Amino acid sequence: MHKTSSRLLALLSLLQTHRDWSGEDLAGRLSITSRTVRRDIDRLRELGYPITTVKGPAGGYRLGAGTHMPPMLFDDGQAVALAVALQTAATGTTVAEDATRALATLRQVMPPRLRHRIDLLRITAVQPPATRDTPQADIQVLVDLSRAIRAREELRFDYTPGPSASADDPRRVQPHHLVTWRNRWYLVAWDLDREDWRTFRVGRIRPRTPTGPRFAPRELPGGNVSTFITSRFRGNDGTTTDWPCHGEVILHLPAANVAPFAQDGIVEELSPGHCRLILGSWSWTGLAAAIGRFDTDIEVIGPPQLATAFADLAARYARAARTTGPEIGPTP
DSSP: OOOHHHHHHHHHHHHTTSSOBOHHHHHHHHTOOHHHHHHHHHHHHHTTOOEEEEOSSSOEEEEOOOSSOOOOOOOHHHHHHHHHHHHTOOTTBSOHHHHHHHHHHHHHHSOHHHHHHHHHOOOOOOOOOOOTTOOOBOHHHHHHHHHHHHHTBOEEEEEOOSTTSOOOSOEEEEEEEEEEETTEEEEEEEETTTTEEEEEEGGGEEEESSOOOBOOOOOOTTSSHHHHHHHHHTTSTTOOOOOSEEEEEEESSOHHHHGGGOTTOEEEEEETTEEEEEEEESSHHHHHHHHHTTOSOEEEEEOHHHHHHHHHHHHHHHHHHHOOOOOOOOOO
């Protein structure tokens, strides 16, 4: 039988799958009795998790959304991954101080064995030199823009086009994508007053409230955000490199975690835990290796040569894993 803490974590993981669970199903999955399930549900409620009882012939439980953030339970791997992510907090945003405080709080409540592993991790995310015309993107602005994009609601905001310029008249846009390009965040949107597509530096946006009516998304010129962004920035301050090999993948990581290390690639937010990466390299094998360094699940969008390169690397690495070198004896 699981220890109580491990069992609570397993129970919480099941409840977080956004479905209703009967007491019998939970008992069967955890190899415990229905009485123990009821007792563990009560423990989670005492910790602040809003678990409701579902009425019906069999009854059941559902994890709802709470008004306060309850205590969280992490297994060892999750805790270490969270600490690494906090140490490499998003480039080009204002969350660095908050990330440092969050890491200190996390470390304080860790058991000694995990605290030792975290203390061994000394990671420094080196930022490119800041200039006067690269204001940081406020994290709340990123959240507000993401919310409007997902809800497909029109936006109004004040926009300052340059470091020495004053704010333009309020802009009215239909927001479509949040992307990063060379460590800067951009909003891709249809400008309603100018009747044309525009890219806006997020660090220069000051949203107004409330948002406007919902809209039906237009199709981007070129068919996708990669073609659109590279065509807009080619030859300007974001000059692109004409790599002979370009590939597109979906990474199971937040865009903010990928952006600082994407170099001249394009990162597009898809969801809180997924992003699209468009990257170039001198060879398909080199491109696959560069994408593999993000150490997460990868979905290849295209082209087929990139998928073939991943297969070739997988076979090569498998052979390397089976290779054993000669034993080295003690030095006389």
